[in-house]
Amino acid sequence: MSTDASLAPGTLTTTCCIAGGGPAGMVLGLLLARAGVDVVVLEKHVDFLRDFRGDTIHPSTLQVMDELGLLDDLLKLPHNKVSKVGVQVGNTPVDFADFSWLPPRHAFIALMPQWDFLDFLADKARAYPGFKLIMQAEVVDLIEENGRIVGVKANTPQGPLEVHAPLTVGCDGRRSTVRAKAGLAVEDIGAPIDVLWMRISRLPGDPPTGGRIDTGSFIAVLDRGNYFQIAYVIPKSGIERIKEAGLFAFRQSLGKALPFLAARVDELKTWDDVKLLSVTVDRLRTWYRPGLLCIGDAAHAMSPVGGVGINLAIQDAVAAANILWKPLRDGTLTTFDLAKVQHRRTLPTRITQRLQVLAQNRFAQPVLRSTKPLEVPWLLRLLGRTPLLQRIPARIVGVGVRPEHVQSPALPAVPVR
Numbered sequence: 001m002s003t004d005a006s007l008a009p010g011t012l013t014t015t016c017c018i019a020g021g022g023p024a025g026m027v028l029g030l031l032l033a034r035a036g037v038d039v040v041v042l043e044k045h046v047d048f049l050r051d052f053r054g055d056t057i058h059p060s061t062l063q064v065m066d067e068l069g070l071l072d073d074l075l076k077l078p079h080n081k082v083s084k085v086g087v088q089v090g091n092t093p094v095d096f097a098d099f100s101w102l103p104p105r106h107a108f109i110a111l112m113p114q115w116d117f118l119d120f121l122a123d124k125a126r127a128y129p130g131f132k133l134i135m136q137a138e139v140v141d142l143i144e145e146n147g148r149i150v151g152v153k154a155n156t157p158q159g160p161l162e163v164h165a166p167l168t169v170g171c172d173g174r175r176s177t178v179r180a181k182a183g184l185a186v187e188d189i190g191a192p193i194d195v196l197w198m199r200i201s202r203l204p205g206d207p208p209t210g211g212r213i214d215t216g217s218f219i220a221v222l223d224r225g226n227y228f229q230i231a232y233v234i235p236k237s238g239i240e241r242i243k244e245a246g247l248f249a250f251r252q253s254l255g256k257a258l259p260f261l262a263a264r265v266d267e268l269k270t271w272d273d274v275k276l277l278s279v280t281v282d283r284l285r286t287w288y289r290p291g292l293l294c295i296g297d298a299a300h301a302m303s304p305v306g307g308v309g310i311n312l313a314i315q316d317a318v319a320a321a322n323i324l325w326k327p328l329r330d331g332t333l334t335t336f337d338l339a340k341v342q343h344r345r346t347l348p349t350r351i352t353q354r355l356q357v358l359a360q361n362r363f364a365q366p367v368l369r370s371t372k373p374l375e376v377p378w379l380l381r382l383l384g385r386t387p388l389l390q391r392i393p394a395r396i397v398g399v400g401v402r403p404e405h406v407q408s409p410a411l412p413a414v415p416v417r
């Protein structure tokens, strides 16, 4: 992986400065560079190696990779395919989402470490001369001239760096510095849950990826080959109470909920093996200012429900590239072009967040509060009994609302003047 830190310190000029090298930033960087636009991506970490991120590559993202001619290469990386998802309510298993009817090349979710995916995107993007990725460059401020954002200030190990560009895109995630510095108003939608993430080894014969719901407990188990990635849903801010009860009690409750793992729960040696995701659902009222746009989690932090966060961020990036590549290349970018990106992506964001909030409030929260044995909810019963209907949740989760297709071209880069 390149650290490209030799570019710092000093000042750089580019056409599009992207703050944050997550899924949104890397896909936007790749698409713009491919369309001949000069881009600089600034990523604050030294590498992409971060555990327990969105590791679910959905059919919509597989389709985008296919449209770019990258799918076969991507799927050479180690991954697990999930084409049906079920949940066990008490002792009753119920299938509820079937991806297998989608176009065969995209008829599954690929579970792949996010760092492998981001490394892959970085490698492919470097094939374009207009692409620069600078690692260990943390954006700390915006540069503003006459009410217009004209670049960013970043800190690097070599000292301060200024990147000047007609467009800055905040792809720096749900705690976005860019959106805070731009003073963009955030609508906090709230979430009644948090999630504890952990990994426990997986043995041959263990059950596949799926959910486990029982009295007071809601858990998702993701098959990651030789281990399970486990999402243990807790009430909002419930971590203190769980920690007070102690790790032994937590392991016991995990073993009770997942009996096939009971003999392995002591792989959780300390609380450091249990990572808290404080769930946030929010969105910006306006995603842009003159010279600045936010996309991905920086524009709308997503709940982990449905594992759609990465995919929605990538859909934003595809839409942004489709709309912006030409005005960026021709030097005709206006604030109206930025408004078009928000206009295009607001509906999918709102509908997806609405469904996530419904699932959190109507399903997850009542399960966590339950004290009596649970019945399989009528909707799940219906889905379980009617395989054809299982295509609907697969469509919503896997493809999403208003799927984007790559329309930006592959052109040689335009040198920066």
Ligand SMILES: Cc1cc2nc3c(=O)[nH]c(=O)nc-3n(C[C@H](O)[C@H](O)[C@H](O)COP(=O)(O)OP(=O)(O)OC[C@H]3O[C@@H](n4cnc5c(N)ncnc54)[C@H](O)[C@@H]3O)c2cc1C
Binding pocket: 019, 020, 021, 022, 023, 024, 025, 042, 043, 044, 045, 052, 053, 054, 055, 056, 137, 138, 139, 140, 171, 172, 173, 174, 175, 176, 177, 178, 197, 277, 295, 296, 297, 298, 302, 304, 306, 307, 308, 309, 310, 311, 313
């Ligand atoms: C624990 C956890 C589990 C999740 N599970 C799932 C899942 O299973 N499936 C799913 O689809 N989604 C999941 N999500 C959500 C998903 O990871 C995000 O929705 C998705 O990654 C958003 O992509 P993004 O590119 O907008 O932002 P991020 O992925 O947050 O990327 C932002 C990038 O910007 C960098 N950055 C931040 N600040 C700065 C700065 N000031 N300067 C420079 N760089 C900066 C960060 O280091 C990061 O690389 C999960 C999130 C978490 C935290």
